[in-house]
Amino acid sequence: MPELPEVETTRRGIERLIVGKTVRQVVIRQHALRQPVPADLPYLLQGQDVVAVRRRAKYLLLETPAGSVLIHLGMSGNLRVVPQETPLKKHDHLDLVLSDGKVLRYHDPRRFGLVLWAGNQPLMHPLLARLGPEPLEDDFDGAWLHRCARNRRLAVKAFLMDQKVVVGVGNIYASEALFMAGIHPARAAGKISAQRYQRLADAVKRVLFNSLEEGGTTLRDFSGADGRPGYFSQSLQVYGRSGEPCAACGRPVLSMVIGQRSSFYCNHCQR
DNA sequence: AATCGCGCCTGACGGC
DNA sequence: TGCCGTCAGGCGCGAT
Numbered sequence: 001m002p003e004l005p006e007v008e009t010t011r012r013g014i015e016r017l018i019v020g021k022t023v024r025q026v027v028i029r030q031h032a033l034r035q036p037v038p039a040d041l042p043y044l045l046q047g048q049d050v051v052a053v054r055r056r057a058k059y060l061l062l063e064t065p066a067g068s069v070l071i072h073l074g075m076s077g078n079l080r081v082v083p084q085e086t087p088l089k090k091h092d093h094l095d096l097v098l099s100d101g102k103v104l105r106y107h108d109p110r111r112f113g114l115v116l117w118a119g120n121q122p123l124m125h126p127l128l129a130r131l132g133p134e135p136l137e138d139d140f141d142g143a144w145l146h147r148c149a150r151n152r153r154l155a156v157k158a159f160l161m162d163q164k165v166v167v168g169v170g171n172i173y174a175s176e177a178l179f180m181a182g183i184h185p186a187r188a189a190g191k192i193s194a195q196r197y198q199r200l201a202d203a204v205k206r207v208l209f210n211s212l213e214e215g216g217t218t219l220r221d222f223s224g225a226d227g228r229p230g231y232f233s234q235s236l237q238v239y240g241r242s243g244e245p246c247a248a249c250g251r252p253v254l255s256m257v258i259g260q261r262s263s264f265y266c267n268h269c270q271r
Numbered sequence: 272a273a274t275c276g277c278g279c280c281t282g283a284c285g286g287c
Numbered sequence: 288t289g290c291c292g293t294c295a296g297g298c299g300c301g302a303t
Contacts, residue, residue, distance in 0.1 A: 003296060034279070034298080058297080075297055076281075091281080110280045112297060154274065163298085170296055219296065239296095260276070262294085275303085284294085 002073045004135065004168025005211035006230065007058045010079050013225025015053040017081040018096075018104055023048050023064070025097035029088075033108065034074065037094065037115045044117055045069065045096070057131050057167030061122050062096075068122040074112030080105050081225050132166045135204050140166055142198030149189040149197070156192060157185035158259035160204070169204060172217055172239045175264045177203040179238045184270040185263045186256065210235065238264040 002010070026042035038044075048064035055061070060079070062069040071079070084101050094106040094115055106115060118125045132148075133140040148165050149156075159165055160174045169177065178185050180203035183196060192200075211217055216230030219240070224230070237247050242255040246266040255264050 006296075032280095072297085074280095075295070108280095109282065110295090110297095112279070152273075158274090161297090172296055217296075259274090261297095273303105275301105277300085277302105279298095279300105282295090284292105286292090287290090 002058060002077070002216070003170035003173050004058060004208055005173075005232065006216035007060060007073060007168075008055055008212055009216040009224045009230060010073070011053050011055045011060055014079055014081055014104060017102065017225065018050045018062070018098060019053060021050055021102070022099035023050065023096050024099055025095075027095040027097065028093070029095075030091075030093035030111070033093065033111050034072075034114050035116065038117050041069070041115070041117060050098075056123065056128055057134070057163060058170075059128060061118065063122075067117060067119040070114065070116040070118040070122060070125060070127065071106070072114040072127075074108060074110060074114070076110040077106065077108035077113035079225060080107070080227060130164060132162075132164045135166050135168050135208055140201060140204075142194060142201040145197040145201055146192075146194040149192065152189040154189055155186045155258045156183060156189045156200075157263050158261075159189035160200070161259070161261075166204065168208065171261050171263075172219075172236070173204070173207050173211070175239045176207045176237060179265060179270060180207055182270055184267075185258055185265050187271075238266065240264065 023045045026045050028037050031037045044066060048066050050062055050064055052063040060071040081102050081104055084103050091109045092105055092107050096104040157174050157178060160169050181200040183200060211232040214230055214232040215224060217232040218229035219233055238253050241253045241264060243252050246253055246269060248269050251268045253264055254267055255262055
């Protein structure tokens with residue numbers, strides 16, 4: 001489900017509703033996520049105050065004085081803050097019951113997500129320690145991409161989705177950014193000029209920022225903490241638009257499989 | 272070291 | 288109506 005804009009939209013949505021609240025109770029209904037939800041999570045969390053909600057890459061970090069909870073939404077996860085009496089739906093796997101009677105509820109049909117305990121140095125957690133730069137920060141730029149791509153022969157789209165290269169770019173925004181930059185998704189990463197990588201870095205920043213402004217992309221079931229959908233799907237130029245006319249030249253948008261993922265592009269505008 | 276293919280899991284959808 | 292194949296916003300693993 002979520003790439004950076006959807007995770008950040010979720011973070012902003014839950015932040016003001018849970019920071020300053022105390023975790024009264026932790027209810028785990030399903031331990032079997034991508035990794036098991038730690039059995040001692042209730043013991044670690046109960047009575048703790050939520051002091052911050054942070055994001056690193058596509059991970060959310062709920063910070064308490066005792067340590068941080070590390071949450072990943074996988075393909076189909078979401079987090080909502082709902083009244084305690086809200087009826088349970090299928091795949092509502094975990095609740096944090098808060099001191100104001102509200103509940104932070106984790107829902108994830110496919111269970112590709114994660115809820116883990118990351119202690120007091122969460123950025124040192126193995127899942128976070130080796131990630132690449134945040135795309136919206138200044139240390140991510142064309143020079144960084146160009147340097148990372150040296151001698152690499154994989155397709156630039158798969159390269160861009162490598163979380164060691166840059167975090168937060170998934171299957172939707174990889175296609176969108178490459179379209180915006182005029183780069184063919186199957187081009188070998190190591191055969192793209194520094195100048196074109198500058199265009200790509202700028203495109204990544206723009207497409208993610210623009211999506212964030214629209215509350216992310218809702219294709220199926222994504223919605224923010226309040227249940228509202230994101231509207232960026234209306235702004236997608238190529239993703240999911242096979243056969244439709246390219247917004248720039250009118251030729252049909254094509255699709256191909258790169259790294260086992262559907263990729264969308266215009267064969268005329270992207271070289 | 273880099274790259275590829277697979278599997279994890281459920282649900283939605285289209286064809287027959 | 289049901290069954291079957293395909294596909295889906297992610298990611299880590301093992302084989303090459």
